[in-house]
Amino acid sequence: MHPAPSVIIFTTLSGLGFGLIFWMGLGYPGVTGLTAFIFFTLAYLLAVGGLIASTFHLGHPERALKAFTQWRTSWLSREGWLSVITLILMAVYGAGLVFLATRWNWLGYIGAALSLATVYATSMIYCQLKTVPRWNHWSTPLMFLTFSVAGGALLAGQPRFALPLLAMAGLVQVYVWIDGDGRLNRSGHTIATATGLGRIGKVRAFEPPHTGTNYLMKEMVHVVGRRHASRLRAIALLAGFGAPIVLLTLPFGHIWAAVAILSHLIGVFASRWLFFAEAEHVVGLYYGKRRAA
Amino acid sequence: MTALPKTTDRKLGLVIDLDTCVGCHACVVSCKGWNTENYGAPLADIDAYGADPVGTFLNRVHSYEVTPVEGPAQTIHFPKSCLHCEDAPCVTVCPTGASYKRSEDGIVLVNESACIGCGLCAWACPYGAREMDGAAKVMKKCTLCIDRIYNENLPEIDRTPACVRTCPSGARHFGDFADPESNVSVLTRERGGMDLMPEQGTKPTNKYLPPRNKDALRSADPAAPVLRPVTDEPRGFLGWLDRALSAMPGGND
Numbered sequence: 278m279h280p281a282p283s284v285i286i287f288t289t290l291s292g293l294g295f296g297l298i299f300w301m302g303l304g305y306p307g308v309t310g311l312t313a314f315i316f317f318t319l320a321y322l323l324a325v326g327g328l329i330a331s332t333f334h335l336g337h338p339e340r341a342l343k344a345f346t347q348w349r350t351s352w353l354s355r356e357g358w359l360s361v362i363t364l365i366l367m368a369v370y371g372a373g374l375v376f377l378a379t380r381w382n383w384l385g386y387i388g389a390a391l392s393l394a395t396v397y398a399t400s401m402i403y404c405q406l407k408t409v410p411r412w413n414h415w416s417t418p419l420m421f422l423t424f425s426v427a428g429g430a431l432l433a434g435q436p437r438f439a440l441p442l443l444a445m446a447g448l449v450q451v452y453v454w455i456d457g458d459g460r461l462n463r464s465g466h467t468i469a470t471a472t473g474l475g476r477i478g479k480v481r482a483f484e485p486p487h488t489g490t491n492y493l494m495k496e497m498v499h500v501v502g503r504r505h506a507s508r509l510r511a512i513a514l515l516a517g518f519g520a521p522i523v524l525l526t527l528p529f530g531h532i533w534a535a536v537a538i539l540s541h542l543i544g545v546f547a548s549r550w551l552f553f554a555e556a557e558h559v560v561g562l563y564y565g566k567r568r569a570a
Numbered sequence: 571m572t573a574l575p576k577t578t579d580r581k582l583g584l585v586i587d588l589d590t591c592v593g594c595h596a597c598v599v600s601c602k603g604w605n606t607e608n609y610g611a612p613l614a615d616i617d618a619y620g621a622d623p624v625g626t627f628l629n630r631v632h633s634y635e636v637t638p639v640e641g642p643a644q645t646i647h648f649p650k651s652c653l654h655c656e657d658a659p660c661v662t663v664c665p666t667g668a669s670y671k672r673s674e675d676g677i678v679l680v681n682e683s684a685c686i687g688c689g690l691c692a693w694a695c696p697y698g699a700r701e702m703d704g705a706a707k708v709m710k711k712c713t714l715c716i717d718r719i720y721n722e723n724l725p726e727i728d729r730t731p732a733c734v735r736t737c738p739s740g741a742r743h744f745g746d747f748a749d750p751e752s753n754v755s756v757l758t759r760e761r762g763g764m765d766l767m768p769e770q771g772t773k774p775t776n777k778y779l780p781p782r783n784k785d786a787l788r789s790a791d792p793a794a795p796v797l798r799p800v801t802d803e804p805r806g807f808l809g810w811l812d813r814a815l816s817a818m819p820g821g822n823d
């Protein structure tokens with residue numbers, strides 16, 4: 278799939294933002310007043326910034342409100358609802374902490390659960406697509422959720438939680454790559470089933486429909502070089518999880534914490550770029566662009 | 571509403587005959603023409619006369635080469651437009667309700683004024699049947715020429731999709747699959763009409779008729795009988811010339 282910057286920024290930043298909101302809801306860090314205000318501002322900048330970025334890839338962002346209507350069937354619509362409800366609820370909770378120095382525990386817990394539900398809904402937008410075997414798997418929501426909660430713990434300054442969660446997210450990431458690489462082949466979709474011509478013999482794409490490119494090719498038939506991909510995988514793993522884990526075990530310093538967060542952000546960006554760029558859409562079969570035979 | 575109807579009264583769709591399609595792309599052109607001049611946003615061409623032209627099409631013709639275990643390879647032309655699936659994944663993913671499947675005839679349509687251009691429906695379609703228009707930024711797809719098939723202003727013979735009407739080899743057929751005696755149902759039954767990528771579970775309405783079995787060639791070289799030597803032993807004048815030339819020095823090499 279085409280790794281559109283708007284979608285990469287959206288899933289990365291809002292995942293991190295809702296991760297931080299999740300920890301704030303649970304009461305970590307247990308801050309009030311100005312400190313709470315700073316934490317909430319950061320969380321909302323990330324979450325809302327990501328959501329705004331996501332509208333950049335819409336053909337008609339002025340109609341975005343219509344996207345709230347189909348929550349019964351559409352994960353994209355559900356994601357919209359969940360994010361807005363979470364943000365409103367947690368704004369009330371945050372106001373209690375900032376202005377009244379009061380923690381409404383139950384509100385925080387509900388908001389934390391809704392934060393996770395929002396990230397889950399985001400992941401289901403991709404996971405639901407049977408047309409992209411690499412995404413159509415339970416590990417997709419698991420990856421989005423572990424990334425979000427681990428990154429959130431890092432931002433919330435909770436090394437106690439961040440350390441094991443970062444390690445776990447890194448492991449999930451490795452599993453997603455190793456298992457994901459074979460999913461298109463295992464899915465059984467081939468140029469033979471796509472065209473139905475396999476019963477006659479071996480099928481080969483002879484001529485594409487047009488000499489030029491088209492929307493489908495640009496959007497769904499993105500091919501990443503193997504070397505490029507393995508280099509980015511190394512960056513994603515080391516910057517996203519390896520370096521932050523090392524930095525967190527060092528004696529605490531604000532500088533190191535900031536470096537850990539920045540490094541994590543870079544790693545998750547790289548991972549998300551790969552998430553899209555490496556995802557093979559079955560329509561590529563019609564164009565003879567998939568190696569699966 | 572992006573919930574799919576449980577069942578539709580009629581199931582309108584196309585049968586595409588891979589045996590007779592000659593790959594002329596006439597259906598591509600007539601589809602583009604009709605759907606640019608009629609219902610909805612026109613199908614844009616971007617940089618049409620430049621170095622990198624790209625355009626929106628609702629119907630495209632691929633060509634495949636199929637090599638059987640024995641015998642020569644075949645070229646098969648393969649038109650592809652929306653299959654108006656019964657379990658259309660493109661409909662349920664739509665967040666705005668712009669994508670829908672009609673309960674009266676099963677046609678899958680996009681309400682362009684409600685489409686936010688998120689592109690998710692195009693991702694959900696396994697067949698590449700949806701394209702975001704490069705200029706209007708709304709999702710375009712085959713409408714089964716809904717503005718022709720019910721159009722009382724057209725002569726009756728034209729109340730059929732543009733691609734079907736135009737196909738010079740009669741490779742595209744339009745009809746109601748819910749009626750077991752319709753032209754399309756009979757064709758599907760008699761010719762073993764098939765689904766594309768059935769394992770995706772979309773239950774396409776459109777069916778593809780596989781190419782008929784080709785007859786086998788009796789001799790490896792069809793030109794052999796014509797090119798057989800007229801005679802092995804030249805006689806008469808040719809015989810004399812042959813002998814005379816052979817008698818010359820170096821003549822028998």
Ligand code: SF4
Nearest residue numbers: 652653655658660695
């Ligand atoms: S062919 Fe694609 S666009 Fe058409 S109904 Fe099926 S899934 Fe939807």
Ligand code: SF4
Nearest residue numbers: 664685686688689691
């Ligand atoms: S591009 Fe338009 S029709 Fe397709 S899912 Fe988005 S809003 Fe619906």
Ligand code: SF4
Nearest residue numbers: 601651712714731733
């Ligand atoms: S039915 Fe109409 S819109 Fe659909 S492919 Fe044919 S000409 Fe195009």
